[in-house]
Amino acid sequence: MSADKKSSEPLFSKKNKKLITDPLTDNNPVTIQVLGICSALAITVQVNQAIVMSMSVLFVIIMGNWIVSMLRNLIPSRIRIIVQLLVVASLVIIVDQVLAAFLPDLSAKLSVFVGLIITNCIIMGRLEAFAMANKPWPSILDGFGNGLGYGAILILVAVFRELFGSGTLMGFPIFGNALPGEESGLYAMGYQNNNLMILPPMALIIVGVIIWVQRSRNKALIEEH
Amino acid sequence: MALNKESNGFTFGFAIVLVVVLGVILASLAEGLKPLKEKNVRVKKQIDILSAMMDVEKEGIDRSNAIEEFPKYVDLSEAVILNNVGEEVSKGKAAFEVDIKKEYRDKNLKEEDKKFPLFIARDKEKNTRYIIPVVGKGLWGPIWGYICLEEDMKTILGVSFDHKTETPGLGAEINKPFFMDRWKDSEISDSLGNFQKYEVVKDNSGSAYPSKVDGITGGTITSKGVEEMVNRSLQIYSNYFKNLNSK
């Protein structure tokens, strides 16, 4: 990385900043590039899970981009996909082991979805499309941006689902106490949680609505049939 | 000398070096974290066992101190392993190591070879408590729990149920206090010590009968799963208690 620092381009040049901001908005990996949806939806019932998942993906994509970018001139092209898979799989194993050791309760809830980070298309996509052709520092930024863009959608969906599905955020009650017999806040006035929010189909519909809102604001993104 | 990175030799060399490096890193990480992970599993089991008997949160027992707190309540040397008709097979610490979830799932294991552990605990006032692990299946996946009996070996003092993937808001509610509290003070056997079956009912009549428990609205299959799990296990243990009392 020292070689990059010496180069004339400043660390956070306009181009590099764009690498971070683009995936957050007009080039979002989930809503525009349609990548990495598999894991995006299943773990958005609670904000906690979504945050841990986003952090894990962020770690894997930054490290993966960095390692592959460092090795990009060494990797024989014939086995490059398998090398990328190996790097990603090893990083995911690290994440899985660390979660199991230090956050056992959350790790049990995330179950197979940590393992599925391996086939998260965002990661393989960025490794192949960006890290194989760019220097380490821009690759790290690119990974950071895409990881954030993914995490932003994940957390947004999770906020909706947890707030309206269970009336809590990060486990803290927002609308008052829902225990039968001791209702308070909104529940005392007859409010009920929407159980449908917790079920899988709602995640899809929320993502659909997010896409709708995003594309209404930016007409350039509208698809032709 | 420039390396030809597309040559077979280099490709093989690269692959081997990469695999060895990754292998060493992963193996050392897994080895390094193994004690922590094993401890996590044990601690979780200890907390689950205790939570059938008392409010672990109130007592301030959590992952950080369970290892020290657990032996204050449960003496594992008293624990018993039963067979599938409720006869004592062995006594001692081995009971904690029995993985009943695995045995329940294992189709190749004969019924009579399955082991059923029973933990004997003392609460703060030194009253004897019997803690029974149970396992079964809900709608989506496994459910499990612990049932704590009072000194009379028939009245339920408390239960702790948990699940892996039951429907949120419905079947998943089996691990919520409102459902688990419904089991309190019910009796697993009649005055002669014969086992009486539990029934998880849907008409909210549960509180009126000693052996009926209200199910979860909308969570019928999970509730029935709990019923099946409790009955199958308690039948075995009530045999043991009956023989113990008649001696």
Place this chain on the structure above:
Amino acid sequence: MESTLDIFVKAIFSENMIFAYFLGMCSYLAVSKTVKTAVGLGAAVIFVLTVTVPVNFLLENYVLKAGALEWLGAEYAELDLSFLSFIMYIAVVASIVQLVEMLVEKFAPALYGALGIFLPLIAVNCSILGGALFMQERQYSTILDATAFSLGSGIGWFIAIVAIAAIREKLRYSNVPGPLRGLGITFIVTGLMGMAFMSFMGIKYGEEAPSEDVETVTTMIDTNKENNIN
């Protein structure tokens, strides 16, 4: 315990890879524009899942699991290689896909013409690795169960992608609001299909399942308030 048939039917309907777990969504969205390509990819997924999950099952039970290496001798009984499982599964999937591609190309050119372009896509389809990971997590006790699960999951995935492709073909003629066109409406339709598939949870599995009514979407929506606790 669950019978093999239960596992099979459950994997197709109530535990559908797409509608219940969102696995393989990327290719599901990308390749569902016409029914013809959807059938091709769906068939390839069935095929690859049915081949890879049993292989991974053997790997899990005879190599990776704690104590799985016992057949090599007592001194190996203590080994626990399960931390390597992710890497092994993905390696198995990638190499089997490659192998299948070569074999199909050589011995069944017609099939290759139909499936060929989809096979490479499949190595990174989450549903394939997901199949292996669910197999590991649920610890099926026999290879027959594992195969039934993988075949069922594949068929479930096939049904899902062919159904959405058919709907999308029709949707082309409807007046969808601009910003929703394409991706947006596909998500929402998939959500609605997911709700429909949730009613399959009512199928009675196994002999000890209750005989009366069942959990359905309707009871979920208007769940009794008194039990509505977070």
